[in-house]
Amino acid sequence: MLAGTMANVRTLLSAEQIGARVRDLGAQITRDYAERRLVLVSVLKGSFVFTADIARHIDLPVRIEFLGVRSYGEGTASTGVVQITQDLTRPIEGEDILLIEDIVDTGLTISHLLQLFRTRMPNSVKVCALLHKPARARVEVPIDYLGFTIEDKFVVGYGLDWAERYRNLPFIGVVEAT
Numbered sequence: 050m051l052a053g054t055m056a057n058v059r060t061l062l063s064a065e066q067i068g069a070r071v072r073d074l075g076a077q078i079t080r081d082y083a084e085r086r087l088v089l090v091s092v093l094k095g096s097f098v099f100t101a102d103i104a105r106h107i108d109l110p111v112r113i114e115f116l117g118v119r120s121y122g123e124g125t126a127s128t129g130v131v132q133i134t135q136d137l138t139r140p141i142e143g144e145d146i147l148l149i150e151d152i153v154d155t156g157l158t159i160s161h162l163l164q165l166f167r168t169r170m171p172n173s174v175k176v177c178a179l180l181h182k183p184a185r186a187r188v189e190v191p192i193d194y195l196g197f198t199i200e201d202k203f204v205v206g207y208g209l210d211w212a213e214r215y216r217n218l219p220f221i222g223v224v225e226a227t
């Protein structure tokens with residue numbers, strides 16, 4: 050394919066479907082975290098779109114932190130090595146942490162982050178993921194707030210990339226072979 054040309058992407062979840070689910074998740078989080086010290090930790094880069102959307106449906110004075118994590122590189126399979134590329138800017142001791150993930154695929158990233166965060170003495174750590182791909186799970190991880198369970202396909206859009214491209218698509222889709 051030519052650089053700068055959009056591939057054929059089959060829609061799996063439309064912008065409307067995602068929007069409705071994100072609104073519901075935000076309302077649920079608002080109810081569950083009333084009177085608590087909620088910190089959303091956006092697991093970059095993939096979660097930047099989901100974080101921006103869900104944060105605006107949480108009616109609480111949340112703190113938002115960003116954590117840079119990478120384990121896929123240019124390919125479509127996890128390297129199994131979870132690399133922190135940018136850490137939080139403040140301590141999280143005593144706070145209620147909600148990790149915001151675009152996708153739980155093998156589960157290796159979230160599993161690593163849960164272990165890391167528990168050493169930092171927060172009051173609680175929970176997981177909010179837009180997508181879950183159970184067919185590829187290599188470790189079981191708890192997902193406290195889940196948007197959608199999806200089939201075993203490599204997906205792009207709404208923050209998710211393929212070799213750093215397609216994050217800007219407003220829907221979630223599968224790249225079709227041409």
Ligand SMILES: O=P(O)(O)OC[C@H]1O[C@H](OP(=O)(O)OP(=O)(O)O)[C@H](O)[C@@H]1O
Nearest residue numbers: 093094095119120121154155156157158
């Ligand atoms: O459950 P897993 O198999 O660990 O996969 C999930 C992780 O993989 C992706 O990140 P990636 O390493 O591609 O970095 P990116 O968010 O910068 O695209 C995604 O954003 C999740 O963080």
Ligand code: HPA
Nearest residue numbers: 154202203204205209210
């Ligand atoms: O299906 C996927 N798409 C994009 N990034 C990913 N990281 C894990 N799984 C995926």
